[in-house]
Amino acid sequence: LRDLEALRRLPQEYSRAIDARDLDAVAALFDAHAVIDGARGTLGIDEWIGGMRDAGAAFATSMHVLGAPLVDLEPGADIAHMDTYAVVYQLGRADDPNVDLVLGIRYHDDLVRRDGRWLIRHRRAEALWTRDR
Amino acid sequence: LRDLEALRRLPQEYSRAIDARDLDAVAALFDAHAVIDGARGTLGIDEWIGGMRDAGAAFATSMHVLGAPLVDLEPGADIAHMDTYAVVYQLGRADDPNVDLVLGIRYHDDLVRRDGRWLIRHRRAEALWTRDR
Amino acid sequence: LRDLEALRRLPQEYSRAIDARDLDAVAALFDAHAVIDGARGTLGIDEWIGGMRDAGAAFATSMHVLGAPLVDLEPGADIAHMDTYAVVYQLGRADDPNVDLVLGIRYHDDLVRRDGRWLIRHRRAEALWTRDR
Numbered sequence: 001l002r003d004l005e006a007l008r009r010l011p012q013e014y015s016r017a018i019d020a021r022d023l024d025a026v027a028a029l030f031d032a033h034a035v036i037d038g039a040r041g042t043l044g045i046d047e048w049i050g051g052m053r054d055a056g057a058a059f060a061t062s063m064h065v066l067g068a069p070l071v072d073l074e075p076g077a078d079i080a081h082m083d084t085y086a087v088v089y090q091l092g093r094a095d096d097p098n099v100d101l102v103l104g105i106r107y108h109d110d111l112v113r114r115d116g117r118w119l120i121r122h123r124r125a126e127a128l129w130t131r132d133r
Numbered sequence: 134l135r136d137l138e139a140l141r142r143l144p145q146e147y148s149r150a151i152d153a154r155d156l157d158a159v160a161a162l163f164d165a166h167a168v169i170d171g172a173r174g175t176l177g178i179d180e181w182i183g184g185m186r187d188a189g190a191a192f193a194t195s196m197h198v199l200g201a202p203l204v205d206l207e208p209g210a211d212i213a214h215m216d217t218y219a220v221v222y223q224l225g226r227a228d229d230p231n232v233d234l235v236l237g238i239r240y241h242d243d244l245v246r247r248d249g250r251w252l253i254r255h256r257r258a259e260a261l262w263t264r265d266r
Numbered sequence: 267l268r269d270l271e272a273l274r275r276l277p278q279e280y281s282r283a284i285d286a287r288d289l290d291a292v293a294a295l296f297d298a299h300a301v302i303d304g305a306r307g308t309l310g311i312d313e314w315i316g317g318m319r320d321a322g323a324a325f326a327t328s329m330h331v332l333g334a335p336l337v338d339l340e341p342g343a344d345i346a347h348m349d350t351y352a353v354v355y356q357l358g359r360a361d362d363p364n365v366d367l368v369l370g371i372r373y374h375d376d377l378v379r380r381d382g383r384w385l386i387r388h389r390r391a392e393a394l395w396t397r398d399r
Contacts, residue, residue: 001134001267012336015351061395063370065351068201068334070145085148085198087220087353089370091395100397104196104222129194129224131233131266133397134267201334203278218281218331220353237329237355262327262357264366264399 003080007071007111007118011084015064021057023049031112031121038125059101060092066107078113091133104128136213139251140204140244144217148197154190156182164245164254171258192234193225199240211246224266233266269346272384273337273377277350281330287323289315297378297387304391325367326358332373344379357399370394 010029017025027049030036034045043051067085084107093099110122143162150158160182163169167178176184200218217240226232243255276295283291293315296302300311309317333351350373359365376388 001138004138005267005270008334009336012334012349012351015333016336016349061370063351063353063394065198065331065333065353065370067148067198068141068145070142070149083145083149085145085196087196087198089395091397104194104198128196129222131224134271137271198331200281200331201274201278203275203282216278216282218278218329220329220331237327237331261329262355264357 003073003113003118004071007073007080007082008069010111010118010120011066011069011082011086011107015066018064019062021062023053029120030123031114031119034119034121034123036123036125038123039127056094058094059090060094060097061089062091063089065089080111080113080118082109082111083107084109100133101130102133103130136206136246136251137204140206140213140215141202143244143251143253144199144202144215144219144240148199151197152195154195156186162253163256164247164252167252167254167256169256169258171256172260189227191227192223193227193230194222195224196222198222213244213246213251215242215244216240217242234263235266236263237261269339269379269384270337273339273346273348274335276377276384276386277332277335277348277352277373281332284330285328287328289319295386296389297380297385300385300387300389302389302391304389305393322360324360325356326360326363327355328357329355331355346377346379346384348375348377349373350375366399367396368399369396 014029030045036043036048040051065087069082069084071082073080086105086107088103088105090101106126106128108124109120111118112121147162160178163178169176169181173184198220202215202217204213204215206213219238219240221236221238223234239259239261241257242253244251245254280295293311296311302309302314306317331353335348335350337348339346352371352373354369354371356367372392372394374390375386377384378387
């Protein structure tokens with residue numbers, strides 16, 4: 001049960017970190033060898049973070065609203081899986097503040113416990129839909 | 134506490150099943166004698182599932198984003214109540230892909246534990262609002 | 267863990283109370299000396315509730331969709347902090363039913379346990395974004 005509580009914190013910590021564009025705090029939620037499958041293809045965590053750092057913020061404001069995760073965890077295991085629905089608001093595009101995007105995303109995360117902390121070691125970000133507002 | 138964790142999984146499993154249009158997986162979350170009060174009136178679970186099966190998918194994509202449920206459970210009881218807020222995205226209407234609907238719904242669920250599993254035996258889906266996008 | 271479950275209920279109870287405009291039920295979630303920092307400035311709970319009562323409902327329908335809170339609680343402590351993302355739908359403005367507002371808000375709540383119940387003693391409602399629909 002304590003592990004479920006710890007796991008449940010992780011998506012919410014991700015939201016706060018990414019919305020603050022605190023990329024070090026984002027990276028700290030992932031294993032050093034983590035792999036991310038998403039809009040930019042399959043990338044190691046360093047490449048993925050570096051790409052965001054280089055690109056700068058594409059929108060003035062972002063808000064990652066994450067639902068309650070569906071957690072699969074065998075009692076006592078050191079690996080877990082989380083499946084989390086997200087609605088991501090990307091508001092005020094850098095080159096045209098009138099442009100907003102809203103995206104439906106489903107995060108499929110494999111997690112591992114290292115030194116008592118849960119970390120994402122593989123994330124697949126499944127894009128369900130995108131709409132301009 | 135374990136019951137709360139089990140109950141909390143249920144709305145998230147419902148989302149995944151209904152959004153995948155896996156109607157067998159949806160039905161498996163309900164008691165065999167479950168009753169649903171919703172947009173199509175008061176229906177038994179078989180009628181309710183059958184109606185969806187016959188109608189086919191009205192929209193290309195759906196996403197049921199469910200908030201954390203408010204769970205009422207007496208310690209040790211075999212019945213529970215859950216009250217869950219949902220924003221339901223129905224995107225790309227079958228006959229006009231430019232039409233999207235977004236609905237605010239509140240699910241009032243009575244649940245029962247059978248053979249160690251929690252199942253919905255009565256659902257009232259309260260439509261709070263509907264907007265085209 | 268029981269405290270986490272009790273704390274987790276609170277934002278969901280807030281949603282139901284405020285969306286029903288049951289201002290007594292809203293007030294019951296706050297400490298008698300609570301302070302709210304929000305859109306109307308810094309107000310004591312009585313002033314804040316009184317202001318809402320006097321103003322009447324500005325919109326026909328509201329829905330406060332709150333994500334899972336990020337809870338900080340030391341084991342056994344009588345104070346806690348919750349950080350909760352919310353998307354607030356304010357639909358059908360009283361003076362023009364065609365006007366809807368959608369707001370992204372982050373609630374920063376300090377809580378205290380009194381006689382076994384958790385109450386909000388300080389809330390900062392951080393407005394992240396506002397859009398008409």
